[in-house]
Structure formats: structure tokens, C-alpha cells
Amino acid sequence: MADLVYRKVMHDLKQKIMANAFPNKRLPDERSLSEQYSVSRSSIKRALKILADQGIIFKKRGSGTFINPLFMKNKTIFHYEGSNLGITDSLKSQGMTPKIKLLSFKVIPANEELQQDLFLSPGDFVYEIKRLRSFDNQPFMIETGFIPIKIAPELSQDIVSGSIFNYIEEKMNKRVTRSFLSILASPSDKTDQELLNLSVNEPVGIMEGIFFLDDGTPFEVSNMRLHYKYLRYNTFVMLDDY
Amino acid sequence: MADLVYRKVMHDLKQKIMANAFPNKRLPDERSLSEQYSVSRSSIKRALKILADQGIIFKKRGSGTFINPLFMKNKTIFHYEGSNLGITDSLKSQGMTPKIKLLSFKVIPANEELQQDLFLSPGDFVYEIKRLRSFDNQPFMIETGFIPIKIAPELSQDIVSGSIFNYIEEKMNKRVTRSFLSILASPSDKTDQELLNLSVNEPVGIMEGIFFLDDGTPFEVSNMRLHYKYLRYNTFVMLDDY
DNA sequence: AAGTGGTCTAGACCACTAC
DNA sequence: TAGTGGTCTAGACCACTTA
Numbered sequence: 001m002a003d004l005v006y007r008k009v010m011h012d013l014k015q016k017i018m019a020n021a022f023p024n025k026r027l028p029d030e031r032s033l034s035e036q037y038s039v040s041r042s043s044i045k046r047a048l049k050i051l052a053d054q055g056i057i058f059k060k061r062g063s064g065t066f067i068n069p070l071f072m073k074n075k076t077i078f079h080y081e082g083s084n085l086g087i088t089d090s091l092k093s094q095g096m097t098p099k100i101k102l103l104s105f106k107v108i109p110a111n112e113e114l115q116q117d118l119f120l121s122p123g124d125f126v127y128e129i130k131r132l133r134s135f136d137n138q139p140f141m142i143e144t145g146f147i148p149i150k151i152a153p154e155l156s157q158d159i160v161s162g163s164i165f166n167y168i169e170e171k172m173n174k175r176v177t178r179s180f181l182s183i184l185a186s187p188s189d190k191t192d193q194e195l196l197n198l199s200v201n202e203p204v205g206i207m208e209g210i211f212f213l214d215d216g217t218p219f220e221v222s223n224m225r226l227h228y229k230y231l232r233y234n235t236f237v238m239l240d241d242y
Numbered sequence: 243m244a245d246l247v248y249r250k251v252m253h254d255l256k257q258k259i260m261a262n263a264f265p266n267k268r269l270p271d272e273r274s275l276s277e278q279y280s281v282s283r284s285s286i287k288r289a290l291k292i293l294a295d296q297g298i299i300f301k302k303r304g305s306g307t308f309i310n311p312l313f314m315k316n317k318t319i320f321h322y323e324g325s326n327l328g329i330t331d332s333l334k335s336q337g338m339t340p341k342i343k344l345l346s347f348k349v350i351p352a353n354e355e356l357q358q359d360l361f362l363s364p365g366d367f368v369y370e371i372k373r374l375r376s377f378d379n380q381p382f383m384i385e386t387g388f389i390p391i392k393i394a395p396e397l398s399q400d401i402v403s404g405s406i407f408n409y410i411e412e413k414m415n416k417r418v419t420r421s422f423l424s425i426l427a428s429p430s431d432k433t434d435q436e437l438l439n440l441s442v443n444e445p446v447g448i449m450e451g452i453f454f455l456d457d458g459t460p461f462e463v464s465n466m467r468l469h470y471k472y473l474r475y476n477t478f479v480m481l482d483d484y
Numbered sequence: 485a486a487g488t489g490g491t492c493t494a495g496a497c498c499a500c501t502a503c
Numbered sequence: 504t505a506g507t508g509g510t511c512t513a514g515a516c517c518a519c520t521t522a
Contacts, residue, residue, distance in 0.1 A: 055422050058420075058454070068422060068452075069358045069359050069361075069460075071422070178297065178479065179479045180476070180477070180479075181476070181477050181479060182474055182475065182476050182477075183425050183473075183474070183475040183477070184447060184470070184473055184474045184475070185427035185428075185446065185447035185468075185470040186427075186445070186470060187443050187444055187445060187470070200443055201429050201442055201443040202429055202445075203427045203428070203429060203444075203445030203470065204427065205426065205427035226427075228426070228427040228428060228429070228445065231425075231426055231427060232424055232425070232426045233424065233425040233426070233475070234422070234423070234424050235422075235423050235424075235425070235475075235477055236421070236422050236423075237421045237422075237423060
């Protein structure tokens with residue numbers, strides 16, 4: 001995957017942007033980039049499109065391509081980034097060592113809400129997986145996930161003690177490529193305070209979401225309660241009507 | 243704008259999909275579409291890419307292009323797409339009556355951070371606008387906005403007591419179409435507690451963002467502190483590329 | 485093996501911005 | 504007018520799925 005032309009260009013430009021290789025906050029024009037990288041202008045455009053979709057750069061027709069200044073900020077702090085679906089990979093890409101502690105692992109009948117969210121029928125069962133995620137001995141997230149047993153019949157205590165998404169991709173040869181997320185804030189409860197080392201007036205950030213496989217099947221409903229210092233959800237909204 | 247090839251194809255296909263013109267939930271292959279529409283395959287791909295980004299279709303390499311069954315079953319899932327950036331409109335569409343109380347309105351020199359975020363030069367000035375938003379007599383948001391005076395030289399106390407975005411669109415004939423948002427949680431401070439009727443252990447949700455005009459010009463830097471019960475940010479994440 | 489989507493090229497022409 | 508990004512084409516070859 002990593003040998004694709006547009007991906008290489010995209011990654012290289014991203015790296016250069018972060019290394020402040022363009023102090024004037026402006027990228028070379030597309031035709032020059034095409035020459036520099038010895039690739040077609042189309043490939044340059046494709047790489048730039050991705051960076052633009054991620055909000056890292058923006059283009060002004062007739063004028064040039066510029067770096068979004070807000071993207072450069074807050075890079076020193078650890079945070080969960082909206083651009084990655086999996087928590088494990090999200091942490092790894094930031095050089096963190098993720099750790100997972102399994103709190104509980106059960107099979108329960110899906111209630112009505114889960115039936116709706118996961119397109120299940122009455123009587124269907126789901127795994128209920130509670131986990132505590134940490135990095136560098138700092139717990140930052142309590143995660144409760146629900147997965148239909150018929151989608152992943154072979155889940156074991158061993159598997160769910162690691163990255164479930166990686167298991168799905170490597171062993172089941174499917175990809176988790178979409179999710180609906182809700183993000184909100186809430187006072188912490190006793191469990192939060194104990195597990196996440198929070199004082200009573202410190203809140204949690206909550207992410208609720210449904211994750212989908214690449215064929216459109218809803219795969220997991222997840223409720224994530226995060227230490228408030230470790231949630232920063234970045235998102236780029238475009239209203240350019242297609 | 244509507245005469246672009248890929249847009250026409252995209253709209254036409256979208257309409258056909260909704261009219262159930264593909265009962266087998268499968269689109270013709272790209273080469274056939276290219277012939278049917280008498281456009282290049284690249285243009286077909288571009289149209290399909292947009293539909294895929296919107297979650298309407300998904301592609302399977304070697305197999306074909308298929309209609310997302312979820313799109314037909316539950317269209318509310320994709321609801322965030324039509325949503326508006328402006329708070330005022332966002333509330334109105336939910337049947338709420340928004341109210342704005344102007345807390346302060348000043349002109350100050352842009353500090354270094356604002357200069358960067360808003361593409362300003364040293365010595366440039368910005369408006370600093372602090373407002374409290376309520377609906378049905380329930381205050382829910384403290385908003386601090388910074389807008390370059392050179393972008394909107396005619397801002398008055400009267401204007402900023404209402405919807406600034408609406409003013410921009412109606413009087414200045416520009417559109418706010420993009421924003422870069424960070425969402426996080428934080429304990430409330432004394433001001434939050436007073437203005438938003440929060441107790442000490444109740445948090446705020448924070449949205450920090452830069453809003454851009456449709457030509458890419460950064461228009462406003464905004465810091466929004468929300469009563470935690472009134473922040474729920476919904477988003478749809480796709481990882482198909484990258 | 486046939487058919488599908490994915491990647492990439494080289495180049496033409498258009499639309500907008502800056503000077 | 505010169506330079507920028509935007510659109511579009513025609514075609515080559517690759518990677519994957521299905522039979």
C-alpha cells in the first residue's frame with residue numbers, strides 16, 4: 001500500500017509541512033511539484049486533495065496552495081485524532097505505547113437499542129467487552145463495546161485483550177472503514193474517577209459510535225469515556241455542496 | 243457551476259439511486275457508464291468518489307460498485323451533511339428560539355496567535371466579540387470570537403447582537419463554507435458556572451475553531467464554551483482512502 | 485480467463501488572481 | 504500578461520474477484 005505514488009507524495013508533503021519546511025506557509029505550485037517528484041500533475045493533485053480534505057492545506061485558485069495554520073497547533077500534546085478510526089493505531093502513529101486491560105467479557109442478549117444499531121433480530125446475542133486503555137501507565141479511556149457474535153464468532157478473551165480492529169483486518173480480512181460518532185462532555189462518575197485517576201470535579205469526554213465494515217455491515221457499538229485531558233477531536237467541516 | 247461534467251453525472255446517478263433505478267443494488271461498471279454518459283472514465287470515477295464519500299455507494303475492487311443498503315434504510319444517519327455551520331440556523335432548524343446577549347465588543351490588536359490563524363500582519367486589528375447564547379431562557383454557550391476588521395469593516399454593536407453569519411451572507415454576499423474545529427471537555431471555571439448555571443463539578447464542552455469564507459480566507463477564530471448538556475457533536479468518518 | 489475497480493501518465497484547455 | 508489551480512480526456516497497465 002505504501003508504495004503508491006500519491007500516498008508517498010502525500011506523506012512526504014505532510015512530513016515537510018510538520019517539519020516547517022515551508023516557513024512562508026505556502027506550497028510550491030502543482031507543476032513544480034510534478035517536476036520535483038517526477039510524477040504527473042494528476043498525482044500531485046490527488047495527494048493535495050487528501051491533505052485538503054484533512055484540513056491541512058487549502059487552495060486558492062489563481063493564487064496558490066497554503067498551509068492551514070491551525071493544523072500546526074497542539075501537536076505536542078497527546079490526543080485522540082478524528083482522522084484515525086482505531087485507537088491502537090492512532091496512538092502508535094503518535095509514538096505512544098498503548099496498553100489494554102480487560103475489565104470484563106460477556107455474551108448477552110441484544111437489547112432493543114443494540115438490535116436497531118447493529119441490525120439484529122430479537123434473540124440475537126452480542127459480546128459485551130469492557131476495557132481500560134492506557135499509555136505509559138496513564139489510563140485514559142474506559143471502553144464498552146458490543147459486537148454481534150455472528151459477525152465474529154471466534155472472539156476470545158485473548159483477542160479482545162488486544163486490538164480488535166487489527167484482529168478483524170488481519171485474521172478476518174475485513175476492514176473497519178466508517179463510523180458514526182457522537183462527542184459530548186459529562187461529569188465523571190465514581191468508576192471514572194477510580195479508573196482514570198480523576199478528581200470529583202474533573203469531567204470525562206464521551207465518544208459514542210457505531211463502526212462499520214467496508215461492506216456496510218455495522219460491526220460494533222462502542223461507548224468510550226475519556227479522561228478529559230486526553231480527548232481532543234479535530235474535524236474539518238466542508239459545506240461545498242457537491 | 244452546475245454544468246460541470248462530474249457534477250452532472252453525480253447528480254444524475256444520485257437521483258437514479260433514490261428512484262430505485264438499480265433494483266439489484268448494483269451500478270453499471272465504470273467503462274459502461276463512461277460510454278453511456280459520453281464522458282471519460284476519470285470523470286465517472288470522480289462522480290462515484292463523491293457518492294462514495296457521502297456513504298451512498300461503496301466499491302469493491304474486482305467486483306463492482308454497490309448501493310449502500312443503509313442509505314436506503316435509514317437516511318437520518320446521513321443527516322449531518324445538510325447541517326449548517328452557523329449556530330443560529332442550527333438551532334432554528336430544531337425549532338428553538340435563539341437569543342444572543344452581547345457581553346462585550348472591542349477592537350484589539352491581533353496577538354501573534356491570531357495573526358497566524360487569521361493570516362494577519364503585525365499591527366492588524368480584530369474585533370473581540372463575547373456573547374452569551376440562550377434558548378428558551380436557558381443559557382448554553384459562551385462564545386468569544388475574533389474577526390479581522392479589514393474583512394468586515396462595518397461591524398457594529400447592533401450587527402454582532404444578531405447572527406453574524408447571516409449578516410455575512412446577506413449583506414456582504416460571501417459564504418462561510420468551511421471550518422476547522424477542535425472539540426474537547428474541561429472543568430468549568432467561575433465564569434462558566436455563573437453564566438451557564440453550572441455547579442462546580444459540572445463541566446463545559448469546548449469547541450475551538452476557525453471559520454473560512456468560500457474563497458479560503460480565514461474569517462473568524464472562535465472559542466465556544468458550552469453547557470455540557472447542550473453539546474453533542476455528530477460526525478461521520480470515512481477511511482476509504484488515505 | 486474475463487471483468488471489475490485502482491493507479492498513473494501527458495497534455496489540452498478553462499477560470500481566476502495578481503501585477 | 505503571467506502564473507496559479509480546476510476540469511477533462513484517452514489510454515496504458517495493475518490488482519483483485521469471480522467463475
